[in-house]
Amino acid sequence: MSSTYGNKVKISIFGQSHSEAIGVTIDGLPAGFAIDMAELQRFMNRRAPGQSRYTTPRKEADRPEFLSGLVGNVTCGAPLAAIIRNTNTRSGDYDNIRDIPRPGHADFTAHVKYNGYEDVSGGGHFSGRLTAPLCVAGGIIKQILAADGITVEASVAEIGGNAEEPFAAVESAAARGDSVGGIISCTITGLPPGIGDPMFDGLENRIAQAVFGIPAVKGIEFGRGFEAAGLCGSENNDEFYYDGGQVKTRTNNHGGILGGISSGMPVTFRVAVKPTPSISIEQRSISYAKGEDAVLKVKGRHDPCIVPRAVPCVEAAAAIAVYDLMK
Numbered sequence: 001m002s003s004t005y006g007n008k009v010k011i012s013i014f015g016q017s018h019s020e021a022i023g024v025t026i027d028g029l030p031a032g033f034a035i036d037m038a039e040l041q042r043f044m045n046r047r048a049p050g051q052s053r054y055t056t057p058r059k060e061a062d063r064p065e066f067l068s069g070l071v072g073n074v075t076c077g078a079p080l081a082a083i084i085r086n087t088n089t090r091s092g093d094y095d096n097i098r099d100i101p102r103p104g105h106a107d108f109t110a111h112v113k114y115n116g117y118e119d120v121s122g123g124g125h126f127s128g129r130l131t132a133p134l135c136v137a138g139g140i141i142k143q144i145l146a147a148d149g150i151t152v153e154a155s156v157a158e159i160g161g162n163a164e165e166p167f168a169a170v171e172s173a174a175a176r177g178d179s180v181g182g183i184i185s186c187t188i189t190g191l192p193p194g195i196g197d198p199m200f201d202g203l204e205n206r207i208a209q210a211v212f213g214i215p216a217v218k219g220i221e222f223g224r225g226f227e228a229a230g231l232c233g234s235e236n237n238d239e240f241y242y243d244g245g246q247v248k249t250r251t252n253n254h255g256g257i258l259g260g261i262s263s264g265m266p267v268t269f270r271v272a273v274k275p276t277p278s279i280s281i282e283q284r285s286i287s288y289a290k291g292e293d294a295v296l297k298v299k300g301r302h303d304p305c306i307v308p309r310a311v312p313c314v315e316a317a318a319a320i321a322v323y324d325l326m327k
Contacts (some may be wrong), residue, residue, distance in 0.1 A: 202260020
């Protein structure tokens with residue numbers, strides 16, 4: 001059940017990058033919630049391809065079609081199912097990858113795991129294309145959370161180590177036929193204290209599990225994260241105080257989570273996104289058929305940087321994780 005997430009709200013994502021459609025089923029949504037479809041589409045548009053010169057030229061409308069779970073735009077209690085049709089595929093661009101796996105991509109590990117029956121076109125089920133149905137689920141849940149005063153907002157923190165002019169790094173890499181990664185920051189506000197559990201089902205654990213469902217994510221840190229390892233307790237500890245009867249902390253190095261449980265302060269975390277593996281520069285790889293080393297020249301349409309399109313995906317994953325813990 002690797003493509004299913006959640007305990008009280010079950011979300012299952014299906015499809016491949018070049019299959020007829022991709023989609024999601026959501027079981028456990030409350031009945032009677034009116035989805036703002038225009039707002040959901042605006043959210044979907046933020047991750048859709050072909051929106052700027054910084055993304056792949058592959059154009060997809062990313063307009064979900066709802067098959068069940070709604071009466072009009074209102075949830076009815078039945079499992080919600082939605083699909084997004086793939087309309088602009090070029091599977092022939094991936095012919096050479098069937099024999100020569102891309103360095104940095106899941107081509108090789110999928111080949112081993114599925115005994116050569118994996119779908120390599122567009123990355124198959126390992127493609128970033130599968131974040132579209134993730135955003136359908138997350139976009140709906142963001143609306144449910146917002147109705148309770150909880151917001152989930154992410155943004156680009158840096159690309160290629162550049163926080164001042166992050167998109168300059170994208171242009172430079174694209175001009176060389178290369179790619180670049182970056183960091184996304186996310187903040188959850190309005191979350192009450194007491195959400196989450198210790199040990200293996202903590203708020204950090206569940207957010208991390210959902211966020212790592214986004215292809216290309218390689219790291220996550222909460223609050224001061226790895227920087228805290230170089231601090232003294234007197235520097236890292238967040239002192240408590242009362243503010244109108246509410247307990248708050250004077251700083252938020254803990255990122256709103258203590259012992260896996262929300263403290264009532266904003267939940268803050270940062271996500272590391274690796275460079276896109278598909279680059280036009282020749283790379284050394286192997287040939288399955290020949291059993292020898294080979295050189296790969298990747299064809300097709302690919303993002304020089306996935307970071308901007310991953311921003312709403314991080315919001316979606318975090319919203320799903322928080323809502324499942326709150327149910």
